[in-house]
Amino acid sequence: MTDTTKYVPYEERTGNESIVYFTRDISPEGIKKAYEKVSANITGKVAIKLHTGEKNGPNFTPASWVKKVRETTESLKDSAIVETNTLYDGDRYTTPEHLETLKVNGWDFCPVDIMDADGTVDLPVKGGKWFDHMTHGKTMVDYDSMFVLTHFKGHAMGGFGGSNKNIGIGCADGRIGKAMIHSKNGNVWGVTEDELMEKITESTKATIDFFGKNITYVNVMRNMSVSCDCEGTAAAPVVTPNVGILASTDICAIDSASVDLIYAMCEKDHKDLVERIESRHGHRQLSYMYEMGMGNRKYILIDLDNDEARITPAKAVEGVKPFKLIK
Numbered sequence: 001m002t003d004t005t006k007y008v009p010y011e012e013r014t015g016n017e018s019i020v021y022f023t024r025d026i027s028p029e030g031i032k033k034a035y036e037k038v039s040a041n042i043t044g045k046v047a048i049k050l051h052t053g054e055k056n057g058p059n060f061t062p063a064s065w066v067k068k069v070r071e072t073t074e075s076l077k078d079s080a081i082v083e084t085n086t087l088y089d090g091d092r093y094t095t096p097e098h099l100e101t102l103k104v105n106g107w108d109f110c111p112v113d114i115m116d117a118d119g120t121v122d123l124p125v126k127g128g129k130w131f132d133h134m135t136h137g138k139t140m141v142d143y144d145s146m147f148v149l150t151h152f153k154g155h156a157m158g159g160f161g162g163s164n165k166n167i168g169i170g171c172a173d174g175r176i177g178k179a180m181i182h183s184k185n186g187n188v189w190g191v192t193e194d195e196l197m198e199k200i201t202e203s204t205k206a207t208i209d210f211f212g213k214n215i216t217y218v219n220v221m222r223n224m225s226v227s228c229d230c231e232g233t234a235a236a237p238v239v240t241p242n243v244g245i246l247a248s249t250d251i252c253a254i255d256s257a258s259v260d261l262i263y264a265m266c267e268k269d270h271k272d273l274v275e276r277i278e279s280r281h282g283h284r285q286l287s288y289m290y291e292m293g294m295g296n297r298k299y300i301l302i303d304l305d306n307d308e309a310r311i312t313p314a315k316a317v318e319g320v321k322p323f324k325l326i327k
Helices: 028-036 063-072 095-104 138-142 163-168 177-182 193-211 229-234 251-264 267-279 283-291
Strands: 017-023 046-049 080-083 112-114 120-124 133-137 145-151 153-155 159-161 215-221 244-248 298-303 309-311
Touching (some): 017 028, 017 251, 028 063, 028 244, 095 112, 120 138, 133 177, 133 193, 138 193, 145 163, 153 267, 159 283, 163 193, 163 251, 193 215, 215 251, 244 251, 251 283, 251 298
Parallel strands (some): 046 080, 046 145, 080 112, 145 215
Antiparallel strands (some): 120 133, 215 244, 298 309
16 A cells, blocks of 8 residues: 555556546536536436535535525526534534524525434445445435535545545434444544545445436535534634635546645645645545545546636646635
């Protein structure tokens, strides 16, 4: 195994290339533009999996943006937002607390399904080394398609929170599945570094195998604290510049591209987030997704703002402005 604390440059990666779309337009219109490039297989009953955050969190993708995208996009007009309860005792630990938090944060504009409110379902993990199944929220299997709308940021334990973390942790139910991922030797938070990245990824694989081609991914690279949205108002101040929005049907490719965009920034802009990713072995999320056959680490980055020309991560972050919180 390669050193999972180290970044693997693009030219050292092997395998095929997937398509990843990119726009600098960080807005509801930008999300819609990116989503529509990768939504051909989003049909039937649609779940929107996103991170709704703790009460009054400052950094998650604004609910008003998602509301506008949902209302103006044909395939999403009858969709539901889906979440599961948390393993930690916070604002989303129980279903009533969770529903109240959703209301406070503005997510009550459409149906919201706390998928583990009434039980769980076990789905197989094919080829896993830690799990042969993962326990998810019971109602996840009631949906035909899933739109994974991710606020890309850092994470206290995972290094970074991209599409993989969004569904790997976010679709596992709050009592059994999340405990399977995090607990070890009697310590509810005993799993760290490579083992944690691999367990998150195996949980994700159960979800994406269930949906097959009927799942797609958008990463919003805005307000990227080194802290997850689960830390709410206690999140570390944002110092990393906003970048843009990415979309792909390949989960490994979109998270790889998102990390590449961070590394393509200058040292002062990416220092804190790079340290967070490397110190937590976050790169193991990417290499393990590839090893598990969940997608490609190589990709063609398509610039939606410039006639869909192929660009490099360095070109994509050219001219990013130092972060300034706009309220």
